[in-house]
Amino acid sequence: MRFTNKVAVLTAAANGIGRATAEIMAHEGATVIVVDNHQGRLDEAVPALRKIAGKGPGRVEGKLVDALDAAQVDRLVADVARDHGRIDILVNAVGGSTVIDNPQATTEQLAFADWQKLIAFNLDGTFLFTHAVIPVMKRQRSGKIVNLASIAGRGLSVNSSSAYAAAKGGIIAFTRKLAYELGPEGINVNAIAPSVTLTERIRPHWEKRSQAAQAExxxxxxxxxxxxxxxxxxxxxxxxxxxxxxxxxxxxxxxxGI
Structure with a gap:
């Protein structure tokens, strides 16, 4: 039970990687704050996660929040800190490449509006939630922040746009810089860089690929x-x-191993 008595805020946690993370943390005793911008997803996810928590110490709360809205983010973090007295874990899972029509666009094909959309979607929510929780974690002199980057940010994705690569490269750099800033405060900041992951959002795009492309x-x-x-x-x-x-x-x- 690694997360007993821990309060964890997870963004984009009603499905995908965030949901899978919430399942583990709820099972292992955390109070999990499931943040999502879609009420229907929350209505499905929260009862399911509460069943996983069962009669153990884990608790699950759903919060409808737009992670790209600074006022909503600040209010949510303040409410959680007030209600629970602390925030031990922040997982920034908002992001992705499929918010534009052609996630595989070359730089030449990429419209400036799509560039801006991908940069904002992948960086702004991570900044806003991190910015909001830092004072809480500094008061505690402890905390864990985990960000979601991508192998696209390493230049290793053959199917992602340059905008997505730039945004996820930004997450990697942000994580490293923040670790230097917050280490003396007792706060750990790390990230993961996934390859293609068959979440609810990605699986339809995967299934549209030819068998040869999947095999490759x-x-x-x-x-x-x-x-x-x-x-x-x-x-x-x-x-x-x-x-x-x-x-x-x-x-x-x-x-x-890629």
Whole structure:
């Protein structure tokens, strides 16, 4: 029970990697604040997560918040800190490449509006939630922040746009810089860089690929499969736990060896 008595705020947690992470943390005793911008997803996720928590110490709360709205983010963090007295873990899971019509656009094909949309979607929520929780964690002199980057940010994705690569590269740099800023305050900041992961959002795009394209992705992965959400969640939970107390500034590639 690595997360007993821990208060964890997870963004984009009603599905995908955030949901898989919430399942582990709820099972292992955390008070999980499930943040999402879609009420229907929350209405489905929160009861399911409460069943996973069962009769153990874990608790689950759903919060409808737009992670790109500074006022909503600040209000949510203030409410959680007031109601629970602390915030031990922040997982910034908002992001992705599919918010534009052509996630595989080359730089030449990429419209400036799509560039701006991808940069904002992948960076702004991470900044806003981090900015809001820093004073809480500094008062505690403890905390774990885990960000979601991507192998696109390493320049290793053959199917992502330059805007997505730039945004996720930004997450990697932000994580490293923040670790230097917050380490003296007892706060750990790390990230993961997933490869293709078959979440609810990505699976339809994966299934549209030809069998040859799917086989090529699998072939270039030494472990010879693509990731599931739980593969990413397991590493997030390691970084958010006491097992990683002496790990900070690191981005772990969760890619099956790519």
């Amino acid at each position: 992705e699998i072939e270039r992965t030494p472990l010879r499969r693509v990731a599931e959400a739980v593969d990413q969640a397991n590493v997030i939970c390691f970084l958010a736990s006491a097992d990683a107390d002496f790990v900070t500034g690191l981005t772990i590639d969760v890619t099956g």
